[in-house]
Amino acid sequence: MITLNNIVIGFDKDLFTVDRVGFQKGKVHVLTGKNGIGKSAFLRTLSGLLKPLQGEISLDDKALDKYSDRELSTHISFVSSSQKGVSFLSVDAYLMLGRSNFTNMFGNASEEDLKAVEKAKSIFGITHLSHKHTNQISSGELQLCAIAKAYVQETDYILLDEPTAHLDYQNKKRVYELLKQISIDQNKGIIISTHDLDLAFKFPFNFYLIKESDLKLHEIEGFNDIENEFNS
Amino acid sequence: MKLILFGFFFLLISCGTKPDDSQIKDSENLCKYSKWLRISETKDLVRIEITNPDDPSQIVKLKLPNFKSNKNKSQTYDVKNPIQRIAVLSSTHIGMLGELNLIDRIVAVADLKYVHNTKLKNKGAIELGEEQLISAEKIISSGAEIVIYSGFSNEFPRQNLLHKIGIETIPNYDWREVHPLGRAEWILLFGYLTGHADEAKNKFNQICTNYENIKDEVQGNKSILTLSGNMTGDFWYAPAGESYHAQLFDDAGLSYLFSNEKGTGSLSLSFEKILGITDNVDLWLNPGFNNKTQILKTHPKSRLLKPLKLSSVFCYSHDTNKYWELSACRPDLILSDYAELKKGIQMESNKLFFYKRVQ
Amino acid sequence: MIGVKSHTVLLFVVFVGILGLSFFGLMLGDIPTEFSDLYPALLDYSSQDINQVIIREIRLPRIMMAIVSGAALSVAGMLMQTLFQNPLAGPYVLGINSGSSLMVALGVLSGVGFFNSELGLIGSALLGAFVFGLFILFTASFLRNQIGLLLFGVMLGSFVSAIITILEAGSQAEALKSFALWSMGSLNNATVEQIPMIFSVFIITCFLTFFIIKPLNILVLGEEECRLMGYDIKKIRILIVFITALFTGLITAFCGPIAFVGLAVPNLTRMLFKTQNHMLLLIANLLFGAFFLLTCDITIQLFSDILLIPINALTSLIGAPFVIYILIRKLR
Numbered sequence: 009m010i011t012l013n014n015i016v017i018g019f020d021k022d023l024f025t026v027d028r029v030g031f032q033k034g035k036v037h038v039l040t041g042k043n044g045i046g047k048s049a050f051l052r053t054l055s056g057l058l059k060p061l062q063g064e065i066s067l068d069d070k071a072l073d074k075y076s077d078r079e080l081s082t083h084i085s086f087v088s089s090s091q092k093g094v095s096f097l098s099v100d101a102y103l104m105l106g107r108s109n110f111t112n113m114f115g116n117a118s119e120e121d122l123k124a125v126e127k128a129k130s131i132f133g134i135t136h137l138s139h140k141h142t143n144q145i146s147s148g149e150l151q152l153c154a155i156a157k158a159y160v161q162e163t164d165y166i167l168l169d170e171p172t173a174h175l176d177y178q179n180k181k182r183v184y185e186l187l188k189q190i191s192i193d194q195n196k197g198i199i200i201s202t203h204d205l206d207l208a209f210k211f212p213f214n215f216y217l218i219k220e221s222d223l224k225l226h227e228i229e230g231f232n233d234i235e236n237e238f239n240s
Numbered sequence: 241m242k243l244i245l246f247g248f249f250f251l252l253i254s255c256g257t258k259p260d261d262s263q264i265k266d267s268e269n270l271c272k273y274s275k276w277l278r279i280s281e282t283k284d285l286v287r288i289e290i291t292n293p294d295d296p297s298q299i300v301k302l303k304l305p306n307f308k309s310n311k312n313k314s315q316t317y318d319v320k321n322p323i324q325r326i327a328v329l330s331s332t333h334i335g336m337l338g339e340l341n342l343i344d345r346i347v348a349v350a351d352l353k354y355v356h357n358t359k360l361k362n363k364g365a366i367e368l369g370e371e372q373l374i375s376a377e378k379i380i381s382s383g384a385e386i387v388i389y390s391g392f393s394n395e396f397p398r399q400n401l402l403h404k405i406g407i408e409t410i411p412n413y414d415w416r417e418v419h420p421l422g423r424a425e426w427i428l429l430f431g432y433l434t435g436h437a438d439e440a441k442n443k444f445n446q447i448c449t450n451y452e453n454i455k456d457e458v459q460g461n462k463s464i465l466t467l468s469g470n471m472t473g474d475f476w477y478a479p480a481g482e483s484y485h486a487q488l489f490d491d492a493g494l495s496y497l498f499s500n501e502k503g504t505g506s507l508s509l510s511f512e513k514i515l516g517i518t519d520n521v522d523l524w525l526n527p528g529f530n531n532k533t534q535i536l537k538t539h540p541k542s543r544l545l546k547p548l549k550l551s552s553v554f555c556y557s558h559d560t561n562k563y564w565e566l567s568a569c570r571p572d573l574i575l576s577d578y579a580e581l582k583k584g585i586q587m588e589s590n591k592l593f594f595y596k597r598v599q
Numbered sequence: 600m601i602g603v604k605s606h607t608v609l610l611f612v613v614f615v616g617i618l619g620l621s622f623f624g625l626m627l628g629d630i631p632t633e634f635s636d637l638y639p640a641l642l643d644y645s646s647q648d649i650n651q652v653i654i655r656e657i658r659l660p661r662i663m664m665a666i667v668s669g670a671a672l673s674v675a676g677m678l679m680q681t682l683f684q685n686p687l688a689g690p691y692v693l694g695i696n697s698g699s700s701l702m703v704a705l706g707v708l709s710g711v712g713f714f715n716s717e718l719g720l721i722g723s724a725l726l727g728a729f730v731f732g733l734f735i736l737f738t739a740s741f742l743r744n745q746i747g748l749l750l751f752g753v754m755l756g757s758f759v760s761a762i763i764t765i766l767e768a769g770s771q772a773e774a775l776k777s778f779a780l781w782s783m784g785s786l787n788n789a790t791v792e793q794i795p796m797i798f799s800v801f802i803i804t805c806f807l808t809f810f811i812i813k814p815l816n817i818l819v820l821g822e823e824e825c826r827l828m829g830y831d832i833k834k835i836r837i838l839i840v841f842i843t844a845l846f847t848g849l850i851t852a853f854c855g856p857i858a859f860v861g862l863a864v865p866n867l868t869r870m871l872f873k874t875q876n877h878m879l880l881l882i883a884n885l886l887f888g889a890f891f892l893l894t895c896d897i898t899i900q901l902f903s904d905i906l907l908i909p910i911n912a913l914t915s916l917i918g919a920p921f922v923i924y925i926l927i928r929k930l931r
Contacts, residue, residue: 057826078829086827094684094819097875105817108828114878115813141873373768473780474787475907509629510903511787512657516630519649538720540790544656 009033010054010165010197015063017050022061024050024223029216033164033197036187038208040201040234041218047201048089050218050225051167054199055086067165082109085158089169091150093143099153100138103128106157128156131186147174155183159190165197166190172204180204184211205234262301264289273422276413277429283309286432292391293416300411307435318408319386322435327384329371332414334360335565336427339443340436348382356561376401386433388412418484418504420491420571421448427569450572451491458493458579466494467518467547470527471539475508485526488571492578497521511541521547523554523581530557531599553598554581563594606872606879613886617666620893624662625654627900656791663794664786665896666889667801668854669864671846673888674808676861677868677880678843681815682836683745686869686925690847690861693748693840694755698731699724699851700782701759707778708766720781721788721852728848731755732841739840740833744822748840783909784855786896797853804845808881811838815877857892858911859918864888866925 015026023046031037039047052058054065056072065072067083075083085106094102104111107121117125129135132152137145142153151174158166168187172180188211191198202208209215209231217228217237228234264287268280278289286306292298302318327348328334334357337343343359348366355361366382368374371389376398379387384407389396391411399409410429417423424447431440466489469478479485480503481496489496497517501507524547529535532553535542547553556563567574573593580587581595589597625640626632632650639645640654675690683692690696702723735752742748767775789797814835817825822832850857868883869875895913902908 055827057823076829077826077831081827081829088823092821094875096869096873097819098873101875102820105820105824105828108813108817111813113813114809115816115876116878472777473783474785474909508907512653513629515653515657516649541656544652 009068010199011066013064013066015053015065016061017046017053018061019049019058022223024218024225026063026225029225029227031165031197031199034191034195036184036191036198036200036211036213038200038202038213038215039218040203040205040215040237042220042238045218045220045223047218048169051086051169051199051201052088054165055084055167056080057086078109081161081163083163084165084167085161085163087154087158087166087168087171089173091147091154093141093145093150095141095143097142098139099129099134099142099145100125102142102153103157103160106160109161124160124162128160131159132156133182148176148179151175152179152183163196165199168198168200170202171200172202172207177207180207184208188212205231209234263299271425271428273419274417274425275419275422276416277426279428279432281306281432281437285315286437288429288432290411290413290429292411293413302408302410304432307437319433323385323433325383325385326434327366327368327379327382327387329368329374329387329389330412330415331356331561331564332423332426332568333388333412333430335567336430336569338565339427339569340430340434340439342430342434342436345434347384348379348387354561354564356559356565372397374398379407380405386410390415414568418482418487420484420488420574421451423484423568424448424571447570447572451575454572454575454579455491458575458582459491460493461582462493462495464494464522464582464584465520466496467514467521467524468496468498468526469506470529470535471511471542474510476511476514477506477508480505480507488574488578489525492575493582494523494578511539515544518545518547521545522584523547523552525554525581525595527553527555527598528557529598530555530596535598551597551599554592554595555598556594556596557598558596559594567594609871610882610886613890617886617890617893620890620897621662621666624665624893624897624900625658627897628653628658629903657787660789660791660794661786661896662893663798664789664854665892667797668786668850668857669860669888669890669892670885671801671804671850671888672857672861673864673868673884673891674805674881675843675846677865677877677884678808678815678839679861680865681818681877682839683749684819684821686866686929687862687922688749689859690843691756691856692752693735693843693847694752694759695728695732695735695844695847696851696856697756697759698727698729698734699848700727700763700856701731702727703781703855704763704766704778707781708763708770708774724852724855725848728844728852732844732848735844736837736840739837745836748836780909781855782911784857784911786854786892786910788855789853793853797849800845800849804842804849805881805885807838807842807845811835811842812877812881815839816875819875854910856911857914859914859922860888860892863918863921864891867921 010031012026012029017023017026039050041047049058053060056077067075103125104117104121107117107124108115110121111117129138132155134149134152134156137149137153142150151171155168155171172183175183184207187198190196215228217226217233219226219237264278264280269278270281271277271279276291276293280287284306286304288302288304290300303315304319305317307322324345325347326345328337328346329350331354334346334349334355337346338357343357343363346360346365348368349355350368350370352365352367366378368378372393374397379402386408387402388410389412391413396409402409412426412429414423414426425444427444428440431437468485469476478498481499481501482504486496486499490499498507524545527535532548535548542548577592577595580591625637626634630650630653632654636650636654640651644655645651672690679688679690679692680686703720706720706723738751739748814825814830817828817830825832825835864887865884868880868887872879872883874880895910899908899910899913
């Protein structure tokens with residue numbers, strides 16, 4: 009479980025605070041809030057890219073900053089909101105980069121690695137893109153690939169920043185389905201930020217709201233809280 | 241009838257065209273070797289013509305009175321009185337004025353650090369810098385009446401401005417002369433401008449006599465195979481067979497490796513080619529360095545050259561100021577150096593004027 | 600899609616090509632040499648035979664330098680293009696060769712005796728590359744991202760150019776020509792005694808490069824991705840800069856600046872093999888780079904009777920249109 013105690017999230021200035029929250033494995037946790045409030049910064053802090061301005065984050069009862077970068081990458085994977093395609097990088101090669109913690113020192117794949125990538129492609133429905141270069145596919149397709157890449161990393165926790173932004177409705181639904189399934193079947197803790205709240209609320213996820221009024225993270229039960237926040 | 245018509249025609253023609261006094265005829269030209277300098281002298285008038293080697297239609301013409309006689313007031317002269325204050329931009333000019341004992345007339349030079357003449361070093365002069373970047377103000381402040389320049393580029397900067405003020409700018413193409421005596425002959429220019437024409441003529445004749453004497457003595461026996469030049473970048477630059485240096489080698493009776501190559505400039509050859517043909521070379525001249533370490537630092541592969549291994553390399557680089565100042569006007573001294581070098585083991589190094597063994 | 604098998608075949612063909620061109624280059628020159636001179640020149644040397652001397656002392660070092668320079672600069676270019684995620688980056692963007700240029704300029708143009716007489720051209724260039732390399736490494740270690748490094752390299756280059764221009768303005772014609780010729784680049788400067796040392800440094804640096812292949816693969820996705828995979832991006836950046844400095848400094852010291860190889864070849868190999876796998880790219884760049892520069896060198900030798908072509912001119916003549924082609928493709 010990832011626990012936060014008296015955290016101040018921010019980059020070069022304070023953005024919002026968290027009194028106490030725990031993200032367990034086996035569930036999908038959804039972060040909501042107005043634009044610019046700090047959802048991305050929050051996810052980046054959990055992934056180790058940023059440090060909290062105050063307070064301590066623990067992963068499985070060990071402080072996050074006590075983990076080495078390498079160790080952390082075996083526990084937490086992060087999919088940022090902007091993905092860019094690279095020329096001459098095939099989707100297969102791209103996904104294999106997600107297996108970096110398993111491949112040998114030159115990045116060569118083993119049977120297991122190949123199997124893991126095949127499985128991810130089939131789960132996310134991107135097998136037909138295998139040989140395409142990542143700069144030749146649509147942004148929606150690239151987003152699915154990015155999620156698949158985080159999946160093959162085989163971490164306990166997957167953090168995703170607006171993973172459904174470029175997807176059509178069908179694929180948005182598909183992604184939420186997959187995330188729900190993965191979290192249950194493989195006991196992973198999944199934390200996402202999203203604006204697709206109508207759809208997300210249809211799923212049995214945990215919801216959190218960063219309220220503008222007090223700049224704090226709150227756990228919320230019903231859609232009303234969301235509506236109030238965005239109507240004010 | 242035809243005769244009258246012909247005579248009439250003749251009169252018409254000779255009246256119609258003014259007597260062409262703008263070109264010195266060959267018969268009047270007292271310069272024997274120079275290609276670009278022409279001087280004619282009569283009782284009243286001295287005419288000097290300097291032709292631009294790159295554009296023979298461009299000729300600088302100067303009219304001076306013959307300073308020995310009384311001036312003819314009806315003529316307009318470019319230089320009215322013997323020049324007392326000169327600005328010179330090349331070492332060769334200093335050398336020539338030095339030979340005429342006229343160092344005290346020099347008021348400005350290009351760069352004092354390249355001066356060899358002790359009298360001038362002690363006297364000092366205003367420094368004008370590179371010809372192309374020269375400042376007109378500095379020239380004027382030096383009080384120079386004329387500026388002698390080398391003409392590396394086409395026009396001397398500020399030429400018109402200086403002319404308006406009355407400062408004459410005169411090109412000296414001694415460096416373009418291929419004949420060694422033609423180069424030295426420019427001493428006459430300095431002689432005539434400063435009112436020391438006779439001294440200049442005597443000095444030049446002396447140089448010519450020296451030169452011819454040495455040449456007669458040594459020219460016949462062409463036994464010493466000679467290499468010249470050095471590697472710059474990827475190529476070996478050596479004087480071509482019709483160049484100034486090649487002429488000197490020939491007059492000195494040195495068998496120059498490239499004497500058959502056409503051209504008056506430089507040849508560029510690969511090092512491989514040089515290595516392939518220099519196995520029998522006795523003498524290597526003008527590498528441009530005064531010690532072996534320098535040669536090897538610039539081009540380590542030079543150690544494969546036989547003359548370097550045998551230390552039969554000679555150059556003037558131990559005192560480049562002296563060479564650049566005096567080599568142009570004293571080709572007889574270069575020739576005497578070469579004649580001495582030809583003696584091989586029997587040469588006496590203290591008799592060498594410009595050259596020294598490169599160790 | 601080229602399969603792995605055809606990758607290997609292509610690389611092998613290029614390798615054979617390098618051997619073939621080397622052989623041809625050893626036999627080609629102003630002085631006619633025989634095939635029978637080749638074996639003794641290389642393995643049973645007698646310094647009396649002029650043909651052997653020419654092969655061993657003049658042609659062999661030149662061929663070796665062509666191979667090492669082409670290979671080293673191409674790999675350095677590959678590293679720079681991956682670090683900056685920019686196909687237009689070349690080995691000189693960091694400004695290493697500015698150090699060499701500056702030291703050589705000081706030696707040749709300023710007339711300050713120390714630089715010229717004590718160190719010689721190669722010594723000056725090596726020292727310059729070393730000092731600047733240290734300086735750049737130091738800067739790289741505390742910069743936050745690679746844009747700063749790029750800007751720093753560009754500024755360094757401009758600054759040194761300005762100083763060199765001032766030196767040039769006050770120089771004599773001979774000195775100017777000397778410096779201009781150095782700047783044109785030359786494969787002829789290394790001696791046969793120096794070749795083993797040059798080759799050793801080259802091999803060691805190649806070896807070092809093997810250790811960062813995996814992070815390089817991830818780096819194409821950006822520095823953040825690299826961090827997320829557990830790599831210390833600062834260390835990786837410093838290592839990349841260090842390796843590039845070694846390659847570039849070594850070559851610039853012995854050959855002067857050689858343009859376009861480091862820019863064109865890595866782009867060529869990426870396009871040809873359609874990959875971002877740096878293991879494959881590393882080997883491909885080594886081979887293609889060596890082959891390219893060898894070809895340029897042989898071309899120069901073939902034309903040497905008709906036209907003198909400095910190496911930089913040829914690499915630019917071929918490289919520039921190719922780079923324009925890349926630009927057009929990128930802009931489409």
